[in-house]
Amino acid sequence: MMRGRVAYAGAIHEACPDTADASAVRLADGRVRREDEVVWLAPLEVGTIFALGLNYAEHAKELQFNKQQEPLVFLKGPGTVIGHRGFTRRPADVTFMHYECELAVVIGQSARNVSRDQAMRHVAGYTIANDYTIRDYLENYYRPNLRVKNRDGGTVLGPWFVDAADIEDVTQLELRTYVNGTLRQQGNTRDLVTDIPALIEYLSSFMTLAPGDVILTGTPEGTVNVDVGDEVVCEIDGLGRLVNTIASDADFGRE
Template identity: 80%
Template sequence: MMRARVAYAGAIHEATPEGTRVRLADGRVREEHEVVWLAPFEPGTIFALGLNYAGHATELQFSKQEEPLVFLKGPGSVVGHRGTTRRPAGVAFMHYECELAVVIGRTAQNVKREDAMQYVAGYTIANDYAIRDYLENYYRPNLRVKNRDGGTVLGPWFVDAADVADVDALGLRTYVNGELKQNGNTRDFVTGVAELIEYLSGFMTLAPGDVILTGTPEGVVNVNAGDEVVCEIDGLGRLVNTIASDADYGR
């Protein structure tokens, strides 16, 4: 099942796909642009993976690490489908990162990888922007790179885990202004979903609603104000986002 959370007519609604439109829980059908898209669930702790595709690590001239590179993101970083993300004035390299987002469904502590997928509620798409100008160390991304307001786009749909046949064989694509720029597959994970849950739950408790952003493949390019960025993942939909300037935000 695919479902979303949207704001419409002064209220928040659960919504489901209706062709190219959305059906609200009360039965009303609206066009995508008539509603405000929120993250499709209330995110808890957001765990983000760096360099989790071999090709992307090579692209950035870094080799595989002995254990996953994980950092945390605050809730203020999240924006929904069709939202905007600000590009600060004066930066030289800001890029998208199309990622599979894994949503935890029940409390997980010391989970073994063979049992790990039982703790997954479902999946959505993430576009986790990075500003390379602010990077101090590739292995320890700082706050200005990865915790910017509106820099993590989630949605549009939450898809139940049971409806994703093989999470380790999903194609990911990113288009900038309609041109394909990124084309990867989760089969190229350095550390797979089950291993990540085993790793994280081995030293901390994962709670329902926690999100694991599993990293991005190679193929990142600079984006500028006015660009439309579309991330697709097989079976999860199409996440649309627009880059805005400081001036658009009145800064």
């Protein structure tokens, strides 16, 4: 089952795809509205966000980065998150800003010292993430600084939350990113360096994962620079398509 959250007519509504019109959404009260008539929110109330760096071998090779001994994980604040069809600011002083299409894993029940073979029982479902990086500000791949990975509106989530039971094999999902309609990035979750059960085992070994926590599992190779006005679409099999537009400082009143 796919479900999301939108703002419409002064209220927040749960929504789902409209079966009769792929460009429309059905609100929980039965009303049907076009995608562009509503404001899209993240499809769930997000807790702590754990982001994986360089978790696809080819992407690490693309950046000339050697495999680390432990997963490269950092935290993101709630202010980074925006929804489907949102706008992400590209600061005027940067030369290289790129998307990162990622499978986002949503925790459904508390996890502490969970073994690998029990880990997937703690997963509620999945959504798509597009986690932008500004390469100009990156000082150290092991510890991305705040200006790189905790920017307001730099992490797009959605459009749908999909129950774990509705994804037949999460280890075989294709990821694709299009920039202005051109395919720029493609990968598959089978190529994760550290897979989902191992990530949950690792994280829960030293901290408690709570319902609503989100793990961004990393991005494949194929990241290219994006500019103001570009439309970026991330797709993952079974999860839909997440649309986002790059905006300027002026669009955000920062001339």
